[in-house]
Amino acid sequence: MKVKLILPALTEAESPFWRPIKYSLFPPLGLATLAAYLSPEDTIDLQDQHIETLNLEDNPDLVIIQVYITNAYRAYSIAQHYKKRGAYVILGGLHVTSLPHESAQFADTIFIGPGEDTFPQFLKDFKNKCPEKVYTSRIRTLEGIPPIRRDLIKRNMYLVPNSIVVTRGCPHHCTFCYKDAFFEGGKSFYTQVVDDALAEIERLPGRHLYFLDDHLLGNARFAYQLFDGMKGMNRVFQGAATVDSILRGNLIEKAAEAGLRSLFVGFETFSPENLKQSNKKQNLQKDYVLAVNRLHSLGIMINGSFVFGLDSDDRGVFERTVEWGVKNAITTSTYHILTPYPGTQLYTEMQQQGRIVCSDWNMYDTRHVVYKTMSITAEELENGYHWAYKEFYKWNNIVRSSINHDSLKHQLKHFFYTGGWKKFEAVWNFLIKTKNLHNMLPILESVLSKVRQKSPQTNKTEPLQQRALIDHKF
Numbered sequence: 001m002k003v004k005l006i007l008p009a010l011t012e013a014e015s016p017f018w019r020p021i022k023y024s025l026f027p028p029l030g031l032a033t034l035a036a037y038l039s040p041e042d043t044i045d046l047q048d049q050h051i052e053t054l055n056l057e058d059n060p061d062l063v064i065i066q067v068y069i070t071n072a073y074r075a076y077s078i079a080q081h082y083k084k085r086g087a088y089v090i091l092g093g094l095h096v097t098s099l100p101h102e103s104a105q106f107a108d109t110i111f112i113g114p115g116e117d118t119f120p121q122f123l124k125d126f127k128n129k130c131p132e133k134v135y136t137s138r139i140r141t142l143e144g145i146p147p148i149r150r151d152l153i154k155r156n157m158y159l160v161p162n163s164i165v166v167t168r169g170c171p172h173h174c175t176f177c178y179k180d181a182f183f184e185g186g187k188s189f190y191t192q193v194v195d196d197a198l199a200e201i202e203r204l205p206g207r208h209l210y211f212l213d214d215h216l217l218g219n220a221r222f223a224y225q226l227f228d229g230m231k232g233m234n235r236v237f238q239g240a241a242t243v244d245s246i247l248r249g250n251l252i253e254k255a256a257e258a259g260l261r262s263l264f265v266g267f268e269t270f271s272p273e274n275l276k277q278s279n280k281k282q283n284l285q286k287d288y289v290l291a292v293n294r295l296h297s298l299g300i301m302i303n304g305s306f307v308f309g310l311d312s313d314d315r316g317v318f319e320r321t322v323e324w325g326v327k328n329a330i331t332t333s334t335y336h337i338l339t340p341y342p343g344t345q346l347y348t349e350m351q352q353q354g355r356i357v358c359s360d361w362n363m364y365d366t367r368h369v370v371y372k373t374m375s376i377t378a379e380e381l382e383n384g385y386h387w388a389y390k391e392f393y394k395w396n397n398i399v400r401s402s403i404n405h406d407s408l409k410h411q412l413k414h415f416f417y418t419g420g421w422k423k424f425e426a427v428w429n430f431l432i433k434t435k436n437l438h439n440m441l442p443i444l445e446s447v448l449s450k451v452r453q454k455s456p457q458t459n460k461t462e463p464l465q466q467r468a469l470i471d472h473k474f
């Protein structure tokens with residue numbers, strides 16, 4: 001059987017703000033995971049429109065398309081194209097799970113939720129010529145899943161080919177997050193068997209890894225065992241975790257020992273009212289500065305995530321957020337305009353309040369305002385969002401932020417990581433065009449090299465651990 005797996009490009013990947021490098025970071029791991037269930041006799045073509053022009057002139061038997069909200073229209077048009085050519089088309093992903101009735105109009109079969117249990121079942125049914133219209137995931141386990149078909153990934157086209165996911169979901173329930181909608185009807189947080197995760201890591205060449213898990217520290221027991229197993233593997237890695245998990249116990253030290261060098265942290269907002277509105281309990285009454293200092297004392301760089309437009313935000317939120325990031329030496333900041341994705345609690349609430357003003361999914365890219373704002377206007381919100389990005393990444397702020405670290409090595413790492421990421425667009429574009437992105441990996445690995453931790457006399461970690469037990473207000 002000829003099978004085609006497609007990740008259509010997100011609409012924002014073609015906007016004037018498009019930074020090609022941002023969309024050439026990670027390969028489509030989800031599709032490569034599904035491909036592992038196909039038979040060795042199948043001919044498989046995996047295409048990612050972010051890094052290549054789609055070949056739409058072929059005639060596959062089965063087409064599998066991954067749908068996000070801002071590639072939905074494009075995904076539907078590709079689906080129609082292949083249906084006309086006689087292929088059997090299936091759609092899955094976050095947007096399909098959120099709006100199954102919409103997606104079903106364009107597919108022969110849709111998948112709701114993760115596909116580990118339903119995709120193998122579909123393949124059996126398809127072989128027996130009795131596929132269902134809808135497959136809804138119920139059994140949530142990663143035990144016994146076959147190794148990802150990484151051979152289908154064009155490694156040289158990505159900056160981070162060694163991306164990996166060892167858990168699914170997250171233990172928290174933020175109202176703006178897709179997570180609850182995607183995992184509805186079953187477990188919403190589960191992990192691989194530690195030995196399977198370690199075996200997957202062993203299979204990856206080079207030193208660098210990027211864990212794409214929503215919350216790598218979300219299951220402490222799993223994470224302890226994982227980091228124990230990774231000690232001595234000589235890896236450097238990046239991942240994501242919450243503020244409370246950084247402050248609790250000594251898991252973050254274990255992660256640093258295993259090679260954690262940079263962490264995506266969802267600070268989102270400094271306002272307790274906003275945190276309550278978002279049900280982001282894990283951040284409530286947590287001392288962000290304490291978390292930042294703890295990461296810095298371990299030589300871990302920080303990618304801070306911040307959301308603008310929550311109901312208690314005022315006009316000063318942009319300046320406060322940028323200044324806090326610079327002052328606290330946050331290496332990179334990711335800003336978002338609050339976006340009520342369909343299927344989320346936030347969307348339902350806003351819909352009930354009559355606040356959704358736009359249903360063009362292409363605008364749901366976290367750069368546009370699609371709802372009625374409260375304390376600031378939509379124009380102020382969009383302008384403030386763009387201003388924040390520009391301001392945070394000005395050279396003088398990159399320098400100011402870098403020199404806020406204690407050690408020269410950390411200062412230099414910060415400077416090169418932030419400057420390299422944001423200020424050399426032409427170089428990135430050249431590397432992408434010449435298919436040389438993977439040659440940057442050794443440089444990335446050296447920027448992520450270890451910063452020596454402070455000596456026991458000056459080590460802030462211990463007092464931080466103790467203080468973390470006490471609740472701190474912002």
Ligand code: SF4
Pocket residue numbers: 169170171172173174177178179214215242266
């Ligand atoms: S902590 Fe992150 S991944 Fe988890 S529910 Fe909240 S936003 Fe989603």
